[in-house]
Every structure is written in C-alpha cells, then in structure tokens.
C-alpha cells in the first residue's frame with residue numbers, strides 16, 4: 001500500500017488567498033453594485049517593459065530558424081544573462097559575485113522552497129513571523145517541524161517581528177542552522193540597514209549557520225544607504241545564499257525568470273565534520289531536477305540590463321512607489337500607524353483590531369480588499385498588508401472609498 005508523505009498532513013488546511021477569494025466573492029454576490037478594488041495579492045499589473053518585449057519577440061524569431069534555434073540550454077542559465085546580472089546587480093555595487101555563482105531559474109518561489117533539500121533533515125530553522133509562507137511550508141513538508149499547535153509549528157525557531165523591534169527580528173537565543181531573512185520584507189515592507197545585516201552575518205559565521213536571504217523586492221530600494229544585496233555586507237559570501245526575481249522588478253510574474261546566488265565560499269558540513277561546497281550541492285540539485293529557463297525568456301530578462309531596459313524598469317518601480325506613497329499618506333491621515341511603502345511595494349498597517357475584522361471592515365464598508373496580517377503568522381495579527389501593485393486610478397479610488405467609509 002502506497003503511503004503519503006505524512007508531513008503534508010501537518011500543513012494548515014486553508015490557504016490565505018483562497019480564504020480571501022471566498023470572502024470577496026461572497027461579498028460581491030451579495031452586493032453586485034459595489035465596486036470592489038483588490039489591493040491584496042502581490043501580483044504586478046503593469047505591462048512588461050518594452051525592451052523586454054522586443055527582446056522576447058526577437059528571440060522567438062530566432063527559434064523559427066535552424067541557425068537561431070536553441071534546444072536545451074545550460075541548466076544554470078545562459079552566459080549572456082549571468083554575465084549581465086553579475087556586472088549590473090552585484091559588481092557595480094561593490095559585491096564580488098561572479099557569473100558562475102548565479103543560477104537562473106523560473107522563480108524565487110521554487111528556489112526559496114527547494115533550497116532546504118540540500119541541507120540535513122534535522123537542521124534547525126529560524127523563520128521570521130510574519131513571513132512569506134513558502135519558507136515555513138516547505139520545511140513542514142520536509143519534516144523539519146512537529147505539529148502545528150496554536151498556530152505555530154513545534155521545532156521551529158520563530159523570529160518575532162513586531163512594532164517593538166521595528167519589525168526587524170532579534171538574533172536567536174539558541175544556535176540555529178538555517179536562517180530565512182527577507183528584505184525589503186513581505187509582508188511588512190520594512191528594510192534593513194547594513195549594520196543590522198552585519199549582526200546576522202556575524203551570527204551565522206559564529207554558529208556555522210547559513211542565511212537564506214530573499215531579496216525579491218530589492219528593486220524598490222531607492223534610499224542609497226539601504227543594502228539591496230546581502231553581499232554588500234562584508235563576509236556575507238561565506239554565509240549567505242541570495243534569491244532574486246524579475247517578477248516584481250520587471251513585471252515577470254507571468255513570464256517567469258529569477259535567479260539564486262550561491263557563492264563558492266559557502267560551506268556546510270557532514271556528520272563527520274567534513275566541509276562541503278554548497279555551490280556544488282546546489283549545482284547538482286539544479287542540474288538533476290531543472291532543465292533551464294527558456295531561451296526567449298532569458299533574452300527578455302537580459303534586456304532589463306540594457307540602457308532602455310534600466311530606464312523602463314525604473315519607470316515601473318517608480319509608478320508602484322508612487323502608489324505606495326499615496327496609500328501611506330492616506331492611511332496615516334486617517335490615524336493608522338504603518339511601516340513600509342517607502343522602499344517597498346507593501347504597506348503594513350496596524351488596524352487596531354483583529355486582522356480579519358479589519359479586513360471585513362475594509363471590504364464591507366469601503367469595498368477594498370487587503371491581506372489580513374494574521375495570514376502571514378501569529379505576529380501579523382492586528383495588522384493588514386496593502387499592496388501598491390495596481391493602477392494609479394484604482395489606488396486613488398480605493399483610498400477615496402476608504403476615506404469616505406472610515407473618516
């Protein structure tokens with residue numbers, strides 16, 4: 001008799017966004033006249049940058065001739081993209097990352113979810129609360145946690161992110177092996193300073209731990225004093241893996257292209273105490289289970305680094321940051337305490353009541369959909385996340401509806 005992986009049964013049954021969708025469609029059915037605006041799910045709304053579209057078209061045309069055709073490419077990605085990333089995203093910012101430390105993939109979701117499988121099944125994991133749910137759920141699936149009691153899994157070291165600590169977690173009291181960090185953060189929209197990151201890098205070195213650093217939203221950092229990569233911090237190459245994505249940077253959520261940086265210095269140990277290259281392990285995993293991102297998509301991604309591409313990406317980011325600034329201003333004017341939205345597309349708002357209660361209030365009184373903070377972890381209760389990924393018209397309309405309903 002075939003048996004299931006029983007760790008899957010520990011996963012919480014309902015998924016945040018399907019719960020939201022159910023409440024929204026029930027409300028819409030009952031109130032068909034109400035104009036409901038969705039500022040919940042973090043998907044982009046603007047078209048791909050023109051430079052990417054042109055490169056995409058051209059690469060599809062290449063595929064139509066025998067001379068230009070591309071079959072299986074290198075699993076790690078084409079050199080034209082890895083070179084452009086290393087130079088533009090890292091070397092030009094003083095981070096010494098080489099192209100062969102970059103692994104192109106079809107998403108930071110898969111990479112942040114898959115990375116844990118190259119580490120030991122009994123590794124201790126530290127995960128922020130609130131958090132992008134993928135980090136936690138993939139560790140549950142892998143059996144690194146016990147049961148979920150009172151909303152938290154046994155065996156996980158939760159890193160509480162609350163108003164009191166500015167939503168930047170304190171270092172764990174006990175040694176841990178794997179640490180997930182995400183800045184600019186989803187869901188809180190907070191960013192971290194180099195000094196704060198340095199403390200994590202030093203901690204990881206002392207404890208022979210590895211930091212899994214999700215920088216999917218780095219393009220939204222406009223303040224030059226805020227690091228966009230963990231490798232801007234000295235010593236980080238010895239202890240950190242970084243995840244990046246073209247999804248939010250350049251509107252690739254439906255096109256799919258991302259990358260993971262695994263420095264060659266990075267080590268993990270076997271039970272006999274022998275050091276192993278994490279780069280070699282990830283390379284083995286990647287080549288065994290992944291066959292590369294399509295050639296046209298990689299060409300479209302490489303166009304992000306052309307002069308026109310850079311200007312167009314900046315235009316996209318600025319557009320969403322302008323939305324975020326409007327949301328910040330309006331919600332602050334209504335007396336709500338909030339963080340994020342200045343170097344991030346997410347605004348994290350203290351609703352001064354239960355998250356789902358505030359969600360229902362915004363939906364039923366203002367016709368605006370947000371994301372209840374409790375869905376990201378127990379420390380998220382009392383908060384909601386509003387996303388700036390929408391048209392300016394919708395954001396302005398949503399804010400007017402909220403102002404009218406809550407003032």
Ligand code: PLP
Pocket residue numbers: 042106107108109110112132182186214216244245246247253257258
């Ligand atoms: N990491 C974080 C923190 C995210 O919020 C998201 C998507 O919302 C992702 C990764 C997923 O990125 P991708 O579209 O590259 O899979």
